[in-house]
Amino acid sequence: MMTTRLETCACFCGAITAEIQGEPFWICYDHDDDCRRAIGSPLTIWVGYKTSQFQLKRGKPKAFSKTRGVSRTFCSNCGTSIGYSDEGIAGEIYLTLGFFDHPEHFPPAAHAYWQLKLPWIEFADKLPPY
Ligand SMILES: [Zn+2]
Structure with missing residues (x-):
């Protein structure tokens, strides 16, 4: 029997939950400095889906935009x-790895913005940098 993959997500306080159906098309480390500051972490792992796969189940994230066309969402409580x-890649949503209930399901496939990687972070992987 074929079953559609279902992943669940929740913020730290639990006010916002979501479900995602199907496979992600993108799992990637991101060493970009904008994301570093926005997330507050030395690097980010983004999991990309079509927006049609993503469904909020509880709560409503707050949105913030600094770069025109780019929207970052977060829990306004926690x-x-x-x-x-x-907007340049409409129809796609990228979710932080930490939002998922099972982050171990998402091994990254590559390193984005490798040239912005912090110098004291080292990886034993052989994933392609770009
Ligand atoms: Zn929260």
């Missing part, structure tokens, strides 16, 4: 970073 979307 501050958990949730998603990233960009």
